[in-house]
Amino acid sequence: MKKFQTLRGFRDFLPEDARKRAWLRQKMVEVFERWGFEPLETPTLEPLELFKGEIGEDEKMFFKFEDPGGRKVALRYDQTVPTVRVVGQYFDKLIFPFRRYQIQSAFRAEKPQKGRYREFVQADIDILGVESPIADAECIAVSIDLYKSLGFTNVVALINNRDLLAGIPYPVIAAIDKIKKIGKDEVIKEIIKKGFSENDAKNFLTKVENLKPDEKLLTIFQYLEKSGFSRENFKFEPTLARSFSYSQGPIWEMIIPGYSTAAFGGSVGGGERYDGMIERITGKNIAGTGIAFGFDRTLEALEALNLIPKPKTVSQVLVTVFSPDLLVQSIKVAKKLREVGVSIELYPDDNTRLDKQLKYADKKGVPFVIVIGPEETKTGSVVVKNMSTGTQETLPLSELAGNINHYINT
Numbered sequence: 001m002k003k004f005q006t007l008r009g010f011r012d013f014l015p016e017d018a019r020k021r022a023w024l025r026q027k028m029v030e031v032f033e034r035w036g037f038e039p040l041e042t043p044t045l046e047p048l049e050l051f052k053g054e055i056g057e058d059e060k061m062f063f064k065f066e067d068p069g070g071r072k073v074a075l076r077y078d079q080t081v082p083t084v085r086v087v088g089q090y091f092d093k094l095i096f097p098f099r100r101y102q103i104q105s106a107f108r109a110e111k112p113q114k115g116r117y118r119e120f121v122q123a124d125i126d127i128l129g130v131e132s133p134i135a136d137a138e139c140i141a142v143s144i145d146l147y148k149s150l151g152f153t154n155v156v157a158l159i160n161n162r163d164l165l166a167g168i169p170y171p172v173i174a175a176i177d178k179i180k181k182i183g184k185d186e187v188i189k190e191i192i193k194k195g196f197s198e199n200d201a202k203n204f205l206t207k208v209e210n211l212k213p214d215e216k217l218l219t220i221f222q223y224l225e226k227s228g229f230s231r232e233n234f235k236f237e238p239t240l241a242r243s244f245s246y247s248q249g250p251i252w253e254m255i256i257p258g259y260s261t262a263a264f265g266g267s268v269g270g271g272e273r274y275d276g277m278i279e280r281i282t283g284k285n286i287a288g289t290g291i292a293f294g295f296d297r298t299l300e301a302l303e304a305l306n307l308i309p310k311p312k313t314v315s316q317v318l319v320t321v322f323s324p325d326l327l328v329q330s331i332k333v334a335k336k337l338r339e340v341g342v343s344i345e346l347y348p349d350d351n352t353r354l355d356k357q358l359k360y361a362d363k364k365g366v367p368f369v370i371v372i373g374p375e376e377t378k379t380g381s382v383v384v385k386n387m388s389t390g391t392q393e394t395l396p397l398s399e400l401a402g403n404i405n406h407y408i409n410t
Helices: 015-034 057-061 080-089 133-149 170-176 184-193 198-209 215-226 275-282 295-304 324-338 354-364 374-379 397-408
Strands: 045-047 064-066 072-075 098-107 119-128 156-161 234-236 248-255 267-273 288-294 317-319 344-346 368-371 381-386 392-396
Touching (some): 080 119, 080 288, 119 133, 119 295, 133 215, 133 267, 170 184, 275 288, 288 295, 324 374, 354 368, 368 397
Parallel strands (some): 317 344
Antiparallel strands (some): 045 072, 064 072, 098 119, 368 381
């Protein structure tokens, strides 16, 4: 028999890992909605033409093919470009400023390595319809708040303005964006490989290294300070370039000092303004700014720094089935407890011995077990067993629903 496995660069998430991911998603949603962002979802497949010419040097990583209808399509490469399509398609139905968050999978046909996968989750926030740098500042503020809310004591937003790089060719910008990963000498070599002289390469780099914050950046820094963020949480970084061809205006990258991967260093997300792309795709002069957080990288950073709470099983109580003739009684008890909001698992086999059911609860980490045997059925009671302490108590069935939360919360 053939043994099947996941494709390279794709992953399964067993319950413990899936619970961690659900926890992170919930924490992100809480922060995004606290800042007034609304949820958005877009299809996994988009017309290939939507992405072409908008990404830059990484178009070779599109998952693209022809669908059964003969249309050229691509799996969602990022979430910014589809959001721009949404703005154009539903312009008359949206309320501007349009503040959206989106947490979905993206797909890139790249070489898998730690922190880099072919299917991965991105969590985006964007503000569309506002030209003021205050919109950029707010997205950066949310970025810092998110990681502080997740428990990171040290998080830094590196901030620059692509307008300051005017006159520098895009291939040079894409090379300079790698300086933190490969160093100055390798950046110069890469610029030379792209057809520029060594002297030009050095001059480009010198120009970038000597940039100073402009008025837009000073406005952003003031906003962040007035919002209560420490100067340790954000700083001007002249060599930050963002390699997307649509990047313009204020750009930023979120760094977690103390967390690093070969692929990304300590970066867990990056953002920019992209007004020009919106006009190219929609034909409308609409401003847009936002950030894409690496969900998987953020989760790995949380795990590396031991910031994820120990995941608990979903089930709060296991209702056992003592014997086939008492199954109905167990079903009724489970139903009664679900009606008061308790997560109940009924053991789904009426021929399994009670000791085996208890071992199952212990192995899975279910904190409480309810036993309803012949004696309990006669007296109208149940036995509530605490699996962590081994203690148990007999309780009248009529009082169970009113007291179960006391057991669970103590």
